[in-house]
Amino acid sequence: MDYILSIVVLACINMIAVLGLSIFTGFTGLFSLGHAAFVGVGAYTSAILTYYYSIPFPLALAAGAAAAGAVSLVIGIPTLRAKLRSDYFAIAILGFGEALRVILENLDITNGARGLPGIDSFTTLPVVLLCLAVGILVARNFLRSRWGVACIAIREDPIAAEMAGVRLFQTRLLSLVVSAVYCGLSGGLLAHFLSFIQPVMFTLLQSTQLLAAVIAGGMGSITGPLIASFVFIALPEALRVAQMWRLVAYGLLLVLIMVYRPQGLMGYSELSSLWRRKVPEPGRRQL
Amino acid sequence: MFLQTLITGLSIGGIYALMAVGYSLVFSVLNFSNFAHGAVIMLGAYVGLALATKLDFGFGLVLAGSVAGAGIIAVLNEKLAYSSLRRRKAPSLYLMISAMGCAVFLENLVYATIGSRFYAFPEFFGRQVVTIFGSSVSLLDVGAFLFALIAILGLHLFINRTRTGTAIRAGVCDMTMCSLMGVDLNRLIAIVFLLAGAFAGVAGVFLGIKYLVYPTMGWVTNKAYIAAVIGGLGSLPGALAGGLILGVVETFVSTYISSVLRDVFSFTLLIAFLVWRPNGLMGIDSEEKV
Amino acid sequence: MNVSTEKLFSARGLTKHFDGIRAVDSFSFDVAEGSITGIIGPNGAGKTTVFNVVTGIYRPTSGKVLFRSENITGLRPDRVVRKGIARTFQNIRLFNRRTCLDNVITPLFQRERCSFTGSLLGTPGARRLERDLYERAFELLRALGLERFASMQANNLPYGLQRKLEIARALATEPSLLLLDEPAAGMNPGETRGLANLIAEVREKFRVTILLIEHHMDLVMNICSPIVVMNFGTLLARGTPDEVRSNPDVVAAYLGKGKDLR
Numbered sequence: 001m002d003y004i005l006s007i008v009v010l011a012c013i014n015m016i017a018v019l020g021l022s023i024f025t026g027f028t029g030l031f032s033l034g035h036a037a038f039v040g041v042g043a044y045t046s047a048i049l050t051y052y053y054s055i056p057f058p059l060a061l062a063a064g065a066a067a068a069g070a071v072s073l074v075i076g077i078p079t080l081r082a083k084l085r086s087d088y089f090a091i092a093i094l095g096f097g098e099a100l101r102v103i104l105e106n107l108d109i110t111n112g113a114r115g116l117p118g119i120d121s122f123t124t125l126p127v128v129l130l131c132l133a134v135g136i137l138v139a140r141n142f143l144r145s146r147w148g149v150a151c152i153a154i155r156e157d158p159i160a161a162e163m164a165g166v167r168l169f170q171t172r173l174l175s176l177v178v179s180a181v182y183c184g185l186s187g188g189l190l191a192h193f194l195s196f197i198q199p200v201m202f203t204l205l206q207s208t209q210l211l212a213a214v215i216a217g218g219m220g221s222i223t224g225p226l227i228a229s230f231v232f233i234a235l236p237e238a239l240r241v242a243q244m245w246r247l248v249a250y251g252l253l254l255v256l257i258m259v260y261r262p263q264g265l266m267g268y269s270e271l272s273s274l275w276r277r278k279v280p281e282p283g284r285r286q287l
Numbered sequence: 288m289f290l291q292t293l294i295t296g297l298s299i300g301g302i303y304a305l306m307a308v309g310y311s312l313v314f315s316v317l318n319f320s321n322f323a324h325g326a327v328i329m330l331g332a333y334v335g336l337a338l339a340t341k342l343d344f345g346f347g348l349v350l351a352g353s354v355a356g357a358g359i360i361a362v363l364n365e366k367l368a369y370s371s372l373r374r375r376k377a378p379s380l381y382l383m384i385s386a387m388g389c390a391v392f393l394e395n396l397v398y399a400t401i402g403s404r405f406y407a408f409p410e411f412f413g414r415q416v417v418t419i420f421g422s423s424v425s426l427l428d429v430g431a432f433l434f435a436l437i438a439i440l441g442l443h444l445f446i447n448r449t450r451t452g453t454a455i456r457a458g459v460c461d462m463t464m465c466s467l468m469g470v471d472l473n474r475l476i477a478i479v480f481l482l483a484g485a486f487a488g489v490a491g492v493f494l495g496i497k498y499l500v501y502p503t504m505g506w507v508t509n510k511a512y513i514a515a516v517i518g519g520l521g522s523l524p525g526a527l528a529g530g531l532i533l534g535v536v537e538t539f540v541s542t543y544i545s546s547v548l549r550d551v552f553s554f555t556l557l558i559a560f561l562v563w564r565p566n567g568l569m570g571i572d573s574e575e576k577v
Numbered sequence: 578m579n580v581s582t583e584k585l586f587s588a589r590g591l592t593k594h595f596d597g598i599r600a601v602d603s604f605s606f607d608v609a610e611g612s613i614t615g616i617i618g619p620n621g622a623g624k625t626t627v628f629n630v631v632t633g634i635y636r637p638t639s640g641k642v643l644f645r646s647e648n649i650t651g652l653r654p655d656r657v658v659r660k661g662i663a664r665t666f667q668n669i670r671l672f673n674r675r676t677c678l679d680n681v682i683t684p685l686f687q688r689e690r691c692s693f694t695g696s697l698l699g700t701p702g703a704r705r706l707e708r709d710l711y712e713r714a715f716e717l718l719r720a721l722g723l724e725r726f727a728s729m730q731a732n733n734l735p736y737g738l739q740r741k742l743e744i745a746r747a748l749a750t751e752p753s754l755l756l757l758d759e760p761a762a763g764m765n766p767g768e769t770r771g772l773a774n775l776i777a778e779v780r781e782k783f784r785v786t787i788l789l790i791e792h793h794m795d796l797v798m799n800i801c802s803p804i805v806v807m808n809f810g811t812l813l814a815r816g817t818p819d820e821v822r823s824n825p826d827v828v829a830a831y832l833g834k835g836k837d838l839r
Binding site: 033075082084090091208215247251253 | 394509
């Protein structure tokens with residue numbers, strides 16, 4: 001039972017990060033190969049706060065999320081301002097993520113590459129479910145807001161979006177920060193669930209896994225990536241597949257998706273009517 | 288000390304350049320970053336290792352076998368993972384993600400089947416040392432550097448002097464036009480991947496001799512990728528220059544400043560180039576068309 | 578809506594070079610408030626480049642763009658839009674995978690001041706605003722006869738309606754100057770006539786000045802005055818349809834010698 005519980009918790013934690021990346025990749029149309037670094041920033045910030053300074057858990061979680069958002073500005077401002085080609089951007093953020101990991105491996109406060117053990121395990125199933133539920137709700141509201149609508153417009157056509165009054169740079173940056181905050185929150189929860197974090201847990205490989213979930217689930221969908229993320233975590237755990245064979249499967253899956261079904265599980269659509277917006281009744285008011 | 292550092296830097300840079308050539312070749316024709324290149328280098332090293340340890344081949348045969356093996360793997364990689372994407376003109380990011388998938392797949396396949404053990408090549412060069420301007424350098428380093436120079440020069444001549452080379456250069460400019468002029472695109476791209484794979488084989492053997500053979504050795508190619516970006520993705524002289532510059536600068540940073548900062552420095556360099564000089568030192572203009 | 582003599586917009590010595598090619602070469606023209614001004618010229622004359630420079634998609638190599646006597650040269654596109662200039666595109670650029678309603682609501686939303694936290698929490702105020710905007714978007718669709726397609730995905734619309742949807746989206750930015758880039762491209766004669774009526778109607782209803790690029794001579798000659806003729810990036814002629822039609826330079830450049838511009 002404990003085993004199943006831990007799978008569910010881990011899957012939900014992963015879903016929160018995927019939710020964030022989905023806003024950035026699936027809805028804003030920018031690809032990132034470095035979001036695991038934001039998970040790492042959130043994990044280390046919150047863990048250090050509870051471990052060394054005994055800050056209350058919710059505050060530490062918020063601080064971790066905020067720190068991830070702040071760190072995303074460092075890479076976001078120069079690269080998004082320069083309007084890099086989309087693949088160059090993905091690579092720039094990859095470089096940033098790897099650099100962050102090297103830094104985490106060499107700081108004293110993070111205990112270097114050996115990792116930080118003995119973090120209090122505050123993360124319980126209700127906590128995770130609450131965070132996930134709030135996260136989904138906020139994501140949904142965001143995507144319906146002025147800014148979310150702008151993000152989607154940019155994904156569809158950046159030039160037309162600008163001519164619709166969308167501020168390209170600011171909107172993309174906001175989307176990056178929002179996605180990093182989600183990843184930071186996910187990291188904080190992860191640290192306080194595993195009680196042990198290590199820089200190798202936040203590498204390019206993990207970034208690729210997050211991106212794989214978004215792509216497999218489908219661009220422009222929230223429910224698709226959530227399902228994909230759950231399956232990605234839960235299925236191999238349940239089948240007790242060794243880590244390396246999982247990665248073999250991930251790699252193969254990425255190639256197969258790109259070759260046979262680039263729109264993913266449910267590209268540009270949602271599972272339930274919860275997401276469908278009510279359209280005003282035609283013919284109620286005359287112009 | 289200074290000279291020693293410079294020479295070490297150049298020899299590392301030579302290997303970076305060998306690897307960077309593969310990125311640039313593919314990028315110049317297909318306009319995407321082939322992240323599977325690192326895995327092909329790794330497989331090339333394993334092929335060489337098998338030939339050297341199981342069949343007791345000499346250095347020349349090992350190199351030839353590794354070149355052939357990696358070349359074939361690269362061509363297969365293109366046929367299986369990229370060709371259908373390329374034909375339906377998918378965004379270059381899709382190709383990049385597919386490449387990423389290949390890298391993860393191949394590396395972990397090796398990890399799961401052959402294992403994570405580190406293997407050493409037989410000592411082809413022994414511990415021989417040559418003396419240049421009073422500083423002693425290992426024969427391997429000098430050999431790697433010279434070989435890299437010669438190989439890249441040869442490739443440069445091939446591309447500029449032969450019929451196939453002309454077709455490749457035409458493909459770089461405009462693939463569609465190139466195929467309208469009667470060039471068989473599939474064959475052309477297969478040749479490009481064969482060349483990239485051949486260089487991966489050479490790089491794999493030298494890397495393996497210098498640093499051992501293991502499943503994730505391909506990640507060193509992150510550096511080669513940075514070198515390709517510095518030189519200008521898609522440019523062969525750029526790949527050479529970028530490789531040498533990165534090798535030297537890195538060695539100096541790790542010798543005189545801190546070895547920890549070395550990697551952070553390289554990644555910062557990567558981002559700086561992408562932001563301020565995305566075409567690198569010698570790259571061709573490759574703006575995404577509006 | 579009366580055409581006044583007041584200048585709403587003027588370009589002064591507008592020049593745009595691409596790698597040594599002079600797409601637009603010291604081109605000057607004015608647009609009077611309330612007019613429907615037409616830009617015509619052979620393919621490659623630089624018409625669309627003028628639109629791209631005016632709307633901030635390209636930076637001009639030199640020259641000035643004045644809007645209500647204010648210098649707006651080199652402003653970012655979203656700033657230009659806020660000043661009151663909107664446009665459509667020659668090769669339709671809709672938000673393809675969104676509904677017609679969403680296409681129109683995007684610019685409407687960008688004009689509103691919203692509270693970020695309020696939006697994230699979905700406060701009643703935020704919901705009310707969203708509802709209001711959807712109603713306004715729907716009214717815009719109705720004005721262009723698109724209300725039946727409100728919840729249809731934009732790229733599933735027939736071609737002619739996609740052009741109309743682009744106009745609706747442009748109008749949602751509440752412009753005072755509307756730039757239309759070949760609005761009749763790909764339309765049959767019947768649709769083109771309908772479009773002429775629609776453009777005139779839009780000018781009245783939304784009180785916008787219209788500047789349009791077009792190849793359909795019937796449309797231009799019927800609804801535009803004045804007409805500006807471009808050739809090789811420069812101004813060739815300017816005047817009423819009759820003046821332009823009888824201008825020998827225009828006839829020579831546009832149709833080749835010895836033909837009549839009908």
